[in-house]
Amino acid sequence: MQRIFKSPVLQFFAAVTMAGAATSSSATDGVNRRDQQQQTSENRMQQHPYIGMWVTDDGRVRHELLPNGRYDEARGNRESAYRGRYEVTGSHIEYWDDTGFTAEGDFVDGNTLHHGGMVLRRR
Numbered sequence: 571m572q573r574i575f576k577s578p579v580l581q582f583f584a585a586v587t588m589a590g591a592a593t594s595s596s597a598t599d600g601v602n603r604r605d606q607q608q609q610t611s612e613n614r615m616q617q618h619p620y621i622g623m624w625v626t627d628d629g630r631v632r633h634e635l636l637p638n639g640r641y642d643e644a645r646g647n648r649e650s651a652y653r654g655r656y657e658v659t660g661s662h663i664e665y666w667d668d669t670g671f672t673a674e675g676d677f678v679d680g681n682t683l684h685h686g687g688m689v690l691r692r693r
Contacts, residue, residue, distance in 0.1 A: 620658055624683050624690035631688055641665060 624633040632644040635656060643652040654667040661677040663685070675685030683690040 618658060619680060620663070620677060620683075623693040625693050626688050626690055631690065633683070633685070633690060635663075 618637070621635050621637050624635065625631070630646055634642045634644075636642065639655050639657065641652075641654060641656045642650050645651040652667050652669075652671070654665055654669075654671075656663055656665045658677075663675045663677065663683070665671075665673040665675075667673070673686055675683055677683050681692040683692075
């Protein structure tokens with residue numbers, strides 16, 4: 571590096587400023603990559619065939635699988651009784667409730683979901 575400043579104090583500030591710019595750029599690149607990965611994941615989920623409302627035959631339990639990888643489950647009169655994230659692998663679904671509870675299920679066909687001893691159908 572060429573010596574632009576003769577004062578050691580100015581040299582120090584110049585070095586700190588340049589190091590900060592490099593770190594800032596690096597951190598920004600990392601954030602941009604994460605945002606891109608999340609957007610790609612959300613785009614895949616928006617096109618997923620299981621997105622939508624799934625309901626037991628008696629209407630008591632209702633799962634809404636949202637395109638952003640989140641779900642909202644209603645039970646009886648209690649709307650949003652459970653919320654969390656989910657992932658689908660093939661015909662298998664795994665749930666992670668925001669409170670820490672986990673569950674899973676399997677799509678038997680395009681209109682039937684078996685989950686926790688219940689049968690839910692697409693609405």
